[in-house]
Amino acid sequence: MRLELISFPLCPFVQRSVITLLHKQVPFTLTHIDLYHKPEWFVAIAPLGKVPCLRLDDDVVLFESTVINEYLDETFLPTLHPSEALPRALHRAWIAFGADAILDQYQMMTAQGDERFAAASRQLFEKLERLEHTLGGAAPQEKARSGGPFFAGEKFSLVDAALAPLFMRMEILHALRPLPRWEALGKLRRWAAQLLELPEVAGSVMPDFPEHLQRYLSEKGSLLLRSA
Ligand SMILES: N[C@@H](CCC(=O)N[C@@H](CS)C(=O)NCC(=O)O)C(=O)O
Incomplete structure (x- = not known):
């Protein structure tokens, strides 16, 4: 095929x-x-x-x-989804959550005006902080975790594939302009670091992706570049 x-x-x-x-x-x-x-x-x-x-x-x-x-x-087996219905449903839910966070991130990157920028940042960081606390807490999917490095423990899952693009952009933005609320999220940043090292994640974007993203932000008049 x-x-x-x-x-x-x-x-x-x-x-x-x-x-x-x-x-x-x-x-x-x-x-x-x-x-x-x-x-x-x-x-x-x-x-x-x-x-x-x-x-x-x-x-x-x-x-x-x-x-x-x-x-x-x-x-194309083996599957990256859990075999049982409840953990699989939870994985799907966090993938949907990740899509919303990606949209918040896009709004933050391209917002025109301080108010819109602040609103988009607030929405994004509230989600990231919630995810950070979920990783450390007693949510049902946590029971499957064996201390990382991925969302569900040792096994790379579709949640990892779905969230890695969000994390890659967070790290690029943080390098352009320090984002203290991102810096504070220790578990997410450790998870992100593990993901960004994988060849399938590193190789999923064009070479010089950070420069391309920065150029795009500049064309959009991104407020994130204000002090860059
Ligand atoms: N829910 C969609 C979102 C895809 C999406 O928003 N793609 C953007 C580019 S990142 C797009 O094609 N936008 C074109 C448009 O909205 O006209 C998915 O998960 O595939």
Whole structure:
């Protein structure tokens, strides 16, 4: 089966699927498009007009990163999802949580005006702090953890693939302008560091990704670059 992932190079949702494909060592091609000038062929095949889309054998098109990742996970075994229904449901819930945090992060990176910037930052950091406390607490999924390095302990899961793009951007932003509330999240940062070292995560973005992201932020007039 031929797999073509349709991408925008800076998109964290595409990155979720690239990580999953690389982790599972599944051959695929990557087609980048310009989201500001969407090609007609893309508009025709993408029901929501968003990347990622996964085209199978030039025929069927899947869309939505969580759906694409679950399809890849079920098709190219072994699975990265827990085998039991409750932990699997919790993993799906945290993947959805991660998607919301990615959107908050995007809002923070591109907010125009101090009020919007403050609101987006507040929403993002409240989520990150909640995640930090969940990792240390008595939530049901914690019982499966064996002290890291990943979300569910020793085994890399789809939660790791889904959150690594968020963490990669947090570290890049923190390097551009110190973010004390991120710095304070010890467990998340240890988890992030483990993820960012993995070849499937490091190789999921173009070379010089931090510089590309910084250029994008600069074009967007990001308030994060104010003191950079
Ligand atoms: N829920 C979607 C979100 C994908 C998404 O927002 N992609 C952005 C780029 S990062 C996009 O294609 N935006 C184009 C648009 O909204 O027109 C997923 O998980 O795949």
